[in-house]
Amino acid sequence: MEQKREWNHWNGLPRAEALEAHLAEMAAGGWQLAQAGPRLRYARSAPRAAAYAVTCPPGKRERDAADTPEAWKAAGWTPVCDHGVLRIYTADSPAPPRPDGTPHARLTMVRRTMELNGVWRIAALPFMAVVLLFLMMTAAEEPLETLSSLPALLEPPVWAVITVLLAVTIFRETRWLRRARKAVRDGQPCPPVLSQRRLLAAMLALIAAMTLLRVIHSIQAGDTPWVFYFVCLVLLALVRPQWGADMSPQEWGVRGLAVVVLVILSVAAIAWRPLNPHETSPDQLPLGLQDVGLPGAPTMASAEVTASPLLSYGRYWVTSTSSSLQYEVCRTPLPSLGAFCTRTLMDDRRSWRPGSGPADWVAETEHVCYYLLADGDTVALLYTGVETPLDDGQLAAAAAALGIS
Numbered sequence: 133m134e135q136k137r138e139w140n141h142w143n144g145l146p147r148a149e150a151l152e153a154h155l156a157e158m159a160a161g162g163w164q165l166a167q168a169g170p171r172l173r174y175a176r177s178a179p180r181a182a183a184y185a186v187t188c189p190p191g192k193r194e195r196d197a198a199d200t201p202e203a204w205k206a207a208g209w210t211p212v213c214d215h216g217v218l219r220i221y222t223a224d225s226p227a228p229p230r231p232d233g234t235p236h237a238r239l240t241m242v243r244r245t246m247e248l249n250g251v252w253r254i255a256a257l258p259f260m261a262v263v264l265l266f267l268m269m270t271a272a273e274e275p276l277e278t279l280s281s282l283p284a285l286l287e288p289p290v291w292a293v294i295t296v297l298l299a300v301t302i303f304r305e306t307r308w309l310r311r312a313r314k315a316v317r318d319g320q321p322c323p324p325v326l327s328q329r330r331l332l333a334a335m336l337a338l339i340a341a342m343t344l345l346r347v348i349h350s351i352q353a354g355d356t357p358w359v360f361y362f363v364c365l366v367l368l369a370l371v372r373p374q375w376g377a378d379m380s381p382q383e384w385g386v387r388g389l390a391v392v393v394l395v396i397l398s399v400a401a402i403a404w405r406p407l408n409p410h411e412t413s414p415d416q417l418p419l420g421l422q423d424v425g426l427p428g429a430p431t432m433a434s435a436e437v438t439a440s441p442l443l444s445y446g447r448y449w450v451t452s453t454s455s456s457l458q459y460e461v462c463r464t465p466l467p468s469l470g471a472f473c474t475r476t477l478m479d480d481r482r483s484w485r486p487g488s489g490p491a492d493w494v495a496e497t498e499h500v501c502y503y504l505l506a507d508g509d510t511v512a513l514l515y516t517g518v519e520t521p522l523d524d525g526q527l528a529a530a531a532a533a534l535g536i537s
Contacts, residue, residue: 134176136163148186148218155184156225165222168215183227185209189219199232207231253302260295267291275476276462279469280438280445283345294338301331417448421457423533424526426516428452443469459514461534467508474506477513489524490531503527505536512536 141147155165159182163174187199201211201219208228209221267288271278278284311323414420414430421430430450437446444463450456462473478484484495484502493504501521503514512534516522522530531537 136174137171140172151186152184181225183223183225185221187232203231264291276445280443282440294335297331297335301328419533424530426455428454455520457516462511473511490527505531507536510536
């Protein structure tokens with residue numbers, strides 16, 4: 133049998149009348165509705181003058197409602213299919229009386245369709261707030277890593293915008309629901325629904341943009357997870373959801389579930405950013421053991437470098453059989469940010485005292501010596517074992533190698 137499918141743009145009560153008129157027009161053209169979901173499915177038949185009714189069956193709290201399935205059948209309506217929380221009936225035209233014409237029945241339909249259509253947004257809001265809190269806490273705990281990574285720098289404000297947009301959609305739906313309830317009680321038609329298409333598209337576009345930013349950043353940094361982010365973008369392009377459709381969970385189907393999974397994976401990709409150092413060649417480090425006169429041939433070296441327009445930040449470690457050297461280097465064009473880097477690198481360090489030589493500040497703990505070197509645009513923190521403290525000559529050589537005057 134010949135079939136036809138088209139995207140469904142009439143979800144919920146606000147567009148029920150438009151869907152009824154559309155189905156009647158399709159029936160007159162020889163297409164009878166067979167199944168309703170994200171796509172409306174039709175079967176070829178003889179042209180028929182038919183009437184359609186899109187209604188919401190009473191739930192458990194409306195057992196005494198007059199618009200039961202039995203009442204529809206008794207009135208001459210034949211059930212066609214269910215459409216999420218809705219049920220579609222048909223009858224020969226002219227249409228017989230509808231059992232759902234009472235204000236109570238209309239109010240039930242308003243409440244159930246709007247609440248179920250927006251349930252995923254209400255459930256997502258606390259989750260979005262938790263993710264935003266996590267991003268802000270990470271930025272506060274790792275300020276240098278955040279400022280030196282463009283994705284990490286943009287994630288908290290962008291995620292805050294996404295959370296606000298979601299809260300705005302919930303507020304608009306809640307306000308419409310209150311107005312619709314009042315209109316139904318007063319015997320008036322429901323007010324037109326404000327379109328959420330732009331807000332929903334903006335939220336998904338921001339998530340996709342952050343994922344794309346992560347892909348670019350990961351490729352430039354040589355991280356392997358960029359393949360994962362790229363797959364997310366490919367899925368987004370293939371799914372092509374109805375950006376503005378208010379689909380209830382019962383109507384999502386395979387494509388809708390793919391959208392949900394994609395958003396969850398994108399959130400995980402945004403929230404997770406590994407900062408583990410990568411092993412590298414000792415010759416590729418800006419400062420090596422030989423530069424500061426430490427003994428032994430290098431056996432292992434690692435580096436983690438991130439950069440943004442505001443700050444370049446690197447963590448390095450090189451070791452030999454008899455000595456080791458670790459250091460962090462910040463470079464920034466902003467003097468105020470250089471002062472911030474100095475304060476941040478000196479946090480949690482005990483017994484800082486002004487240095488008498490090349491080092492601006494010096495500190496010691498039970499097992500480690502710390503040396504802070506700084507000029508206008510570069511700040512470096514060196515630390516090595518107490519057994520191999522650095523003298524003024526070694527510190528001067530380190531400052532020269534790092535470009536600190």
